[in-house]
Amino acid sequence: MNEKFVNMVIDKNEGSRFLVSDKSIDTINLSSDRQTSIARINIKDEVTTVCLYQNGKSKGTISLNIGVDQVKIDSNSNTITYLDNDIRDLARLYNINLQEGEITDVDKIRGLCKILADIMITTIHLNDYSWGFSKMVINGRKSFEEDFSPNIIIFTGIASKYIFADKQEDVFMDGNLGMLLYQEINNCNI
16 A cells, blocks of 8 residues: 655645645645745654745755654553653643653643644744744754745644544544644644
């Protein structure tokens, strides 16, 4: 079976849609062909990269310490089995207390995922500054040009498989926060 690439594409002029294809989106050519600005947010296991393109040219990359495996949860007991220190500290900034070994609930992790989604959107200047933004930047630039606001936002990466999963009872099925993170990204007002 061939691997399919699932992307969530948000076009400010055309609205939100999901694109499933046999190959990854060529962001540079798309930006050049449309003569527009694009933000590509690639969510991986342990890091998220945010790349900006304007008229076919790269405007830089920011790496965030946000990934679907930053919090691992036993799907049978809802016990947190791993918690990245930066994620724990970020959650505490927002009065969400998480600890390894604790039994957690969906609302608590959903709250964390909303914060993480807000940080991703803050990175591309489509949201007011988020408290935890600077804490989560791990590589590259600390910010993009103030006036840069992409017309198209593309969410990619291995976590994108969760875009179509919306069953509340299965949110921890893979032992991570991937499904809730994508639900919160989808709920963002962009």
